[in-house]
Amino acid sequence: MTVLITGGAGYIGSHMVRCLLDAGETPLVVDNLVTGFDWLIPETVPFLQADVGDIARMETILREHAVEAVIHFAGSVVLPESVSNPLKYYRNNTAVSRNLIEACVTAGVDKFIFSSTAAVYGDPDEVPVREDAPLRPQSPYGLSKLMTELMLKDVAAAHPFRYTALRYFNVAGADPKGRTGQATLNATNLIKIACETALGKRDHMTIFGTDYPTVDGTGVRDYIHVWDLVEAHRLALLRLRAGGDSVVMNCGYGRGSSVRQVIDAVQAASGARFDVRLGDRRPGDMPEVIAANDLITRELNWKPQLDDLSAIIRHALDWEAALSRRNRI
Numbered sequence: 001m002t003v004l005i006t007g008g009a010g011y012i013g014s015h016m017v018r019c020l021l022d023a024g025e026t027p028l029v030v031d032n033l034v035t036g037f038d039w040l041i042p043e044t045v046p047f048l049q050a051d052v053g054d055i056a057r058m059e060t061i062l063r064e065h066a067v068e069a070v071i072h073f074a075g076s077v078v079l080p081e082s083v084s085n086p087l088k089y090y091r092n093n094t095a096v097s098r099n100l101i102e103a104c105v106t107a108g109v110d111k112f113i114f115s116s117t118a119a120v121y122g123d124p125d126e127v128p129v130r131e132d133a134p135l136r137p138q139s140p141y142g143l144s145k146l147m148t149e150l151m152l153k154d155v156a157a158a159h160p161f162r163y164t165a166l167r168y169f170n171v172a173g174a175d176p177k178g179r180t181g182q183a184t185l186n187a188t189n190l191i192k193i194a195c196e197t198a199l200g201k202r203d204h205m206t207i208f209g210t211d212y213p214t215v216d217g218t219g220v221r222d223y224i225h226v227w228d229l230v231e232a233h234r235l236a237l238l239r240l241r242a243g244g245d246s247v248v249m250n251c252g253y254g255r256g257s258s259v260r261q262v263i264d265a266v267q268a269a270s271g272a273r274f275d276v277r278l279g280d281r282r283p284g285d286m287p288e289v290i291a292a293n294d295l296i297t298r299e300l301n302w303k304p305q306l307d308d309l310s311a312i313i314r315h316a317l318d319w320e321a322a323l324s325r326r327n328r329i
């Protein structure tokens with residue numbers, strides 16, 4: 001019962017691999033290492049370096065490894081980059097996913113879990129935002145993921161194929177056991193940047209916008225611990241195995257933290273009073289994005305274990321320090 005993890009050398013995918021191993025599953029990783037690192041994959045896990053958009057190669061891999069289900073993380077993930085280079089996102093997220101789905105249909109793989117994003121909502125009218133809210137992505141990144149969701153829906157209607165699309169909110173933290181974490185180069189995510197600054201890897205950081213209509217004027221996001229996120233995928237896999245139908249669900253905690261609250265928490269956890277500058281709003285940023293999570297809680301009986309900003313930050317800091325000790329970054 002092999003479970004293929006595309007993008008398993010990346011941040012979230014490498015946690016998925018650990019989570020499945022811990023549960024006694026048999027993961028297989030396909031990754032082209034464009035942003036991932038092979039040293040994040042445990043040596044016991046088979047790894048094939050390939051582009052997920054290569055239909056013939058993927059069809060062969062699915063058949064030769066008797067893949068039962070696919071969890072598809074591979075893709076391009078930098079939202080501002082998608083504005084300056086949209087075709088990269090429509091290729092590596094939309095077209096590549098299309099090819100992978102075709103390989104699955106041809107090879108008879110009928111269970112598919114897809115990494116979608118809160119960016120499909122754009123600037124929500126209401127928070128917490130529900131799955132049936134208007135879908136108005138404000139970036140090619142969000143649209144590239146929404147197009148994949150729509151393809152999955154059509155394919156599931158036409159073929160013996162069922163999927164779960166999880167719309168992640170802001171993923172952060174690292175494996176509580178310290179086995180993997182985010183090693184992304186030039187990361188743009190707030191918690192990663194704040195941790196890097198706390199450890200002296202950056203000499204300062206900037207708050208992007210202090211005049212939002214939020215609790216303290218800075219942007220509010222629903223930060224979800226990566227370990228709770230991958231556990232939701234494992235539960236989604238069990239649900240598909242039990243015959244569950246196709247579904248699209250938010251994956252977040254349903255409460256937000258502001259940029260200032262995050263930075264204060266990183267300073268408290270690290271004991272470092274680092275240089276924080278006040279800057280302009282980052283183009284394309286939303287004031288407040290928070291998940292409604294009733295659906296995932298009900299459908300998967302998902303019970304987050306690490307719904308705590310200080311735990312997310314402690315694990316992120318521990319991982320950042322471990323990266324330095326290993327001379328990784």
Ligand SMILES: NC(=O)c1ccc[n+]([C@@H]2O[C@H](COP(=O)([O-])OP(=O)(O)OC[C@H]3O[C@@H](n4cnc5c(N)ncnc54)[C@H](O)[C@@H]3O)[C@@H](O)[C@H]2O)c1
Pocket residue numbers: 006007008009010011012013030031032033034035036037050051052053072073074075076077092096115116117118167168169170171172184
């Ligand atoms: N990190 C977040 O906050 C967040 C939020 C919402 C959605 N997501 C989605 O989650 C998924 C994983 O994100 P991540 O943060 O782990 O990013 P990441 O860059 O760390 O991981 C992506 C992995 O996919 C691989 N990859 C990219 N294109 C590939 C291709 N064509 N063929 C094979 N491998 C390829 C990369 O080498 C990398 O290992 C992405 O689809 C992303 O859009 C992430």
Ligand SMILES: O=c1ccn([C@@H]2O[C@H](COP(=O)(O)OP(=O)(O)O[C@H]3O[C@H](CO)[C@@H](O)[C@H](O)[C@H]3O)[C@@H](O)[C@H]2O)c(=O)[nH]1
Pocket residue numbers: 077078079117118119168169170171188189190191193205206207208209218219220221259282285289
């Ligand atoms: O140096 C920084 C970095 C970020 N921020 C702010 O921190 C918040 C969070 O930003 P970031 O961590 O970059 O996340 P988002 O822009 O919310 O986007 C993330 O969350 C989306 C889902 O909502 C995913 O799709 C994206 O891949 C992922 O990057 C925002 O208010 C930013 O303006 C700063 O103030 N300073």
